[in-house]
Amino acid sequence: MLDLSFYKGRRVFVTGHTGFKGSWLCRLLINAGAEVTGYSLEPPTDPSLFELADIGSGMTSVTGDIADLDALKKAFDAAKPEIVLHLAAQPLVRRGYREPVYTYRTNVMGTVNILECVRLSDSVKSVVNITTDKVYKNNEWWYGYRESDPLGGYDPYSNSKSCSELVTQSYIDSYFSERDIAVSAMRAGNVIGGGDFAEDRIIPDCVRAAMKNQAVTIRSPHSVRPFQHVLEPVCAYLMLAQMQYENKTLAGCYNIGPDDTDCATIDRLTDIFVSEWGEGASKTVIGNDGPHEAKFLKLDCSKIRAVLGWKPVWTIEQAIARTVEWSKVYAGGGDIRDITDRQINEFLELMNNG
Numbered sequence: 122m123l124d125l126s127f128y129k130g131r132r133v134f135v136t137g138h139t140g141f142k143g144s145w146l147c148r149l150l151i152n153a154g155a156e157v158t159g160y161s162l163e164p165p166t167d168p169s170l171f172e173l174a175d176i177g178s179g180m181t182s183v184t185g186d187i188a189d190l191d192a193l194k195k196a197f198d199a200a201k202p203e204i205v206l207h208l209a210a211q212p213l214v215r216r217g218y219r220e221p222v223y224t225y226r227t228n229v230m231g232t233v234n235i236l237e238c239v240r241l242s243d244s245v246k247s248v249v250n251i252t253t254d255k256v257y258k259n260n261e262w263w264y265g266y267r268e269s270d271p272l273g274g275y276d277p278y279s280n281s282k283s284c285s286e287l288v289t290q291s292y293i294d295s296y297f298s299e300r301d302i303a304v305s306a307m308r309a310g311n312v313i314g315g316g317d318f319a320e321d322r323i324i325p326d327c328v329r330a331a332m333k334n335q336a337v338t339i340r341s342p343h344s345v346r347p348f349q350h351v352l353e354p355v356c357a358y359l360m361l362a363q364m365q366y367e368n369k370t371l372a373g374c375y376n377i378g379p380d381d382t383d384c385a386t387i388d389r390l391t392d393i394f395v396s397e398w399g400e401g402a403s404k405t406v407i408g409n410d411g412p413h414e415a416k417f418l419k420l421d422c423s424k425i426r427a428v429l430g431w432k433p434v435w436t437i438e439q440a441i442a443r444t445v446e447w448s449k450v451y452a453g454g455g456d457i458r459d460i461t462d463r464q465i466n467e468f469l470e471l472m473n474n475g
Contacts, residue, residue: 122430122472122473123356123359123360123363123469123472123473124363125149125152125153125359125469126153127363127366128150128153128154128155128359128363129153129154129155130154130155130156131155131156131203131204132155132156132158132200132201132202132203132204132244133150133155133156133157133158133202133203133204133205133206134158134159134160134197134200134202134204134205134206135147135150135157135158135159135160135205135206135208136159136160136161136187136205136206136207136208136209136231136235137161137187137207137208137209137210138157138159138160138161138171138176138180138182138208139159139161139162139163139164139165139169139171139176139182140161140164140165140171140208140209140212141166141170141312141314141316141317141318141319141351142208142251142312142351142354142355143159143161143171143208144169144170144171144174144176144316145170145314145316145351145352145355145461145465146206146208146355146358146359147159147176147179147180148174148176148179148461148462148465149355149356149359149465150180150359151176151179151180152462152465156181157179157180157181158180158181158182158183158196158199158200158202159177159180159181159182159183160183160185160187160193160196160197160209161182161183161184161185161187161209162184162185162186163184165319166318166319167318168318169316169318170315170316170317170318170457170461173316173451173457173458174316174457174458174461175458181200183196187209187227187230187231187234187235188226188227188230188231188234189234190234190237190238193234193235193238194234194237194238194241197235197238197242198238198242201242201244202242202244202245203244203245203246203247203366204245204246204247204248204362204366205235205239205245205247205248205249206248206249206251206358206362207231207232207235207248207249207250207251208251209227209231209235210227210228210231210251210282210285211223211224211227211228211278211281212253212278212319213278213319213320213321213322214255214276214278214279214321215320215321216278216320216321217276217277217278217279217281218276218277218278221277224277224278224281225277225281225284227281228278228281228282228284228285229281229284229285229288231285232250232285232288232289233288236248236288236289236292236304239292239297239302239304240292240296240297245302246301246302246303246366247302247303247362247363247365247366248302248303248304248305248362249304249305249306249307249358249361249362250285250286250289250304250305250306250307251306251307251309251354251358252282252283252285252286252306252307252308252309253279253282253308253309254266254308254309254310254311254347254376254378254418254420255274255278255279255282255418256272256273256274256279256282256283256286256308257270257271257272257273257274257418258270258271258272258273258274259273259275259279259418264419264421265376265378265381265419265420265421265422266376266418266419266420266421267376267421267423267424268308268373268374268375268376268424272286272287285306286306286374289304289306292304301369302369303365303366303369303371303372304372305361305365305372305373305374305375306373306374306375307354307357307358307361307374307375307376307377308374308375308376308377308420309349309354309357309377309378310346310347310348310349310354310376310377310378310379310418310420311346311347311348311349312348312349312350312351312353312354313348313349313350313351313440313441313444314350314351314352314440314443314444314447315443315444315446315447315448315450315451315460315461315464316447316451316457316461317351323337323339323387323390323391324390324394324441324444326338327391327394327395327398327402327404328444328448330402331394331398331401331402331448332401332448332452334401335403336403336404336405337391337402337403337404337405338404338405338406338407339387339388339391339404339405339406339407340387340407341387342386342387342388342391342406343386343387343388344386344387345384345385345386345418345419346384346385346387346390346418347378347379347383347384347418347419347420348379348383348384348385348390348437348440349377349378349379349383349433349435349437349440350434350435350439350440350443350444350468352434352435352464352465352468353377353379353433353434353435353440354377356468356469356472357375357377357425357429357431360429360431361375361429364429371428371429373424373428375424375425375428375429376420376421376422376424376425377420377422377425377431378419378420378422379433379436379437380433380436381419382436383433383436383437384419385437388406390437390441391404392404393437393438393441394441394444394445397438397441397442397445398445434468434471434472435468435471443464443467446460446464447460447461447464
């Protein structure tokens, strides 16, 4: 169970709060009554979930670069957080190829900076660094990676997130192990859901194409990814932050992904979307002419199940259905905050009551 009442009145600092996952996370925290401070660049897309759902009206939203330590520390010290959720990142594989220096600057030095703020703070008790399933040295094998498997990362994005985890472990060993501060890293699989307007992501591409009555183009139909609705990892972040706040021994590295049956090929994912959307949706398959991306990637999530008691809530079909529902409300000019809150409440009901 996720006990959101724990967060009522808690001071929570969220980096990357204007992004897709950050917006869903902040909406959950706002609804729970937390005192939320976010630090991020302007929303990375136009439109953005952050603006459509007016997330900023329920929190303190600070615009700043995670690589700017002075500006970050000023916002951090003003917030005096008890809990830190670090999501700020350059999150796209293809952009990482185009802009490697920016990617490493944001993903590595950004992590150094937020952990430096924590090191110099006397208020923080719980920190979760949000990374990715792509931190592993990917051998393209057919079983899920475990938290004990070697880190690596072929491309600049993936490798920079591996470096972020190494930085985190160094700070734990050097500064936090003897203090009452619990620090973890959570490695999430691919997320989908309403409000993702990013480039080079399959479901946003599907939505954009369907809204124009055009076929979506897919590059790698047989690539397998651990797709899950955005609320799955977001709620797991909050669960971990709470549980390690109360019991530091629970801190560590955790995978968060779907059941094996929901690790879908791009082809299957697209077919489910086309069926769920209905009229106006279709697909076209072309050869992959882009840079290297892993063909097979799956996570072993037995640790988070055993230690935290977490389990997935929505199947891949249900996750896509909720994404289509949200996207059709958006396409029709409907109430974005309402559909976002309704899906949050539906998810929490199932998560906590089965």
